[in-house]
Amino acid sequence: MIITSDTNPKIKLLLKLKQSKYRKSNGLFIVEGSHLVKEAKMKERLVEAYSINEMEGYITITEDLMKKIASTDTVVKEIGLCRIEENHELSNKILMLDAVQDPGNLGALLRSAKAFGFDTVVLGNGTVDLYNDKVIRSSQGAIFKLNFIHTNLVEFIKSLNGYQIYGTDVVNGIELDNVKKENKIAFILGNEGNGISKEVKEVIDKNIYIPMDDTESLNVSVAGSIIMYKLR
Amino acid sequence: MIITSDTNPKIKLLLKLKQSKYRKSNGLFIVEGSHLVKEAKMKERLVEAYSINEMEGYITITEDLMKKIASTDTVVKEIGLCRIEENHELSNKILMLDAVQDPGNLGALLRSAKAFGFDTVVLGNGTVDLYNDKVIRSSQGAIFKLNFIHTNLVEFIKSLNGYQIYGTDVVNGIELDNVKKENKIAFILGNEGNGISKEVKEVIDKNIYIPMDDTESLNVSVAGSIIMYKLR
Structure with missing residues (x-):
């Protein structure tokens, strides 16, 4: 059995999931x-798997349909339909994102967050959709290993207990080398162009900065990753 | 006087420079x-400046022509025609790139290189074109502050004197925290998918790695920037 038509209800669902609003309403992405399909399976997040080749555990679809569903020009042979899951457990190290907008930046940050033990990532309003294909691709599986919370950052920060909370700034605050490693740390990265929003700034009392020579700012995924490496 | 036609020789040149081969043959990009135009001027690399508005020191062109020349969908009001310049002076800290291919990664690395004093950047064969519009945009002016060398990396490494040379690897070698800060350091980052090429590996005797938790690799611009931050 091979699915050949895009009027098939399974295929119709997959095509819809290219849009953020349908990912949200269906709780699926x-x-x-094959690497990410296996990762999803291992983490029990896989609903169904599709392949252009007949393989055990996979639903077979035509190459034409796969091309329609897949987001890249490079040949994709397998895709997985996965469940969106969130829980509100907090790790000791928390990364908060205030409207980070570039999918590549978010993906790179997620890899670093996992690598350095920032296992809870809080996505504030205006942050790029986590289940965007480019974010998933550049996160390289970190999406299945981290705990995500979508929420209002001001409320979230106010609700935190026992965490040292840091903003990030290009010049003001404590130089990264002088920041004390603490057990419970939550830090915020802002938007690529505008930094941390005014409302969020008002609920932070300390900022971290990275000393730089003749440079206005670092790429946000670079800055965030250096901080996570240092405070891991 | 306002240029209105794309048959004007100045405009013809600008349009040609969208292609890498013409940038190379003309030595222009x-x-x-306005930010980058000013930066280019300050560094004496500006040949001519163009604007859609009448401004002193700028050649006026129509909005339509500007749209044809500019690379982004966002409105560009000013562009600068700049000279490519290379010299073979070496800073004490050198970043070498072996076929880094993503323009955003290269741009982010250049910002970090400048920020952390890696003022010479060596671009090996297969590395994305430095004067690509995305590289320039994401490098945010670092392009005018660094010294670039395009060369064969194997030859270049063999020619270095008094530098501690490091490769980078995801698992093998010396943990970054244990790398001694030295006056003269040159280190190599490899391609996003394949790492450092076999030929280059053969002329390196030490590797640096960044310890990671349950993660196969970091984004290359992130990994490179963490290393530069640490060894600055």
Whole structure:
């Protein structure tokens, strides 16, 4: 049995999931490539797997349909339909994102967050959709290993207990080398162009900065990753 | 006087410079936005400046022509025609790139290189074109502050004197925290998918790695920037 038509209800759902609003309303998203399908399976997040080849555990679809579903020009042979899951457990190290907008930046930050033990990532309003295909691709599986919370950052920060909370700034605050490693740390990265929003700034009392030579700012995923490496 | 036609020789040149081969053959490239035009001027790399508004020191062109020349969908009001310059002076800290291919990664690395004093950047074969519009945009002016060398990396490494040379690897080698800060350091980052090429590996005797938790690799611009931050 091979699915050949895009009027098939399974295929119709997969095509809809290319849009953020349908990912949200269905609580589902797509991953591409056998590596991510396996990762999803291992983490019990896989609903169904699709392949252009007949393989055990996979639903077979035509290459034409796969091309329609897949987001890249490179050949995708397998995709996985996955469940969106969130829980509100907090790790000791928390990364908060205030409207980070570039999918590549978010993906890179997620890899670093996992690598350095920032296992809870809080996505404030205006942050790029976590289940965007580019975010998933550049996060390289970190999406299945982290705990995500979508919320209002001001409320979230006010609700935190026992955490040292840091903003980030290009010049003001404590130089990163002088920040004390603490057990419970939550820090915030802002938007690529505008930094941390005014409302969020008002509920932070300390900022971290990275000393730089003749440079206005670092790429946000670079800055965030250096901080996580240092405070891991 | 306002240029209105794309048959004007100045405009013809600008349009050609969208292609890498013409940038190379003419030794020229384009920057977009008043910030970069000013930076180019300050560094004496500006040949001519163009604007859609009448401004002193700028050649006026129509909005339509500007749209044809500019690389982004966002409105560009000023562009600068700039000279490519290379010299073979070496700073004490050197960043070498072996076929880094994503323009955003290269741009982010250049910002970090400048910020952390890696003022010479060596671009090996297969590395994305430095004067690509995305590289320039994401490098945010670092392009005018660094010294670039395009060369064969194996030859270059063999020619270095008194530098501690490091490769980078995801698992093998010396943990970054244990790398001794030295006066003269040159380190190599490899391609996003394949790492450092076999030929280059053969002329390196030490590797640096960044310890990671349950993560196969970091984004290359993140990994490189953490290393530069640490060894600055």
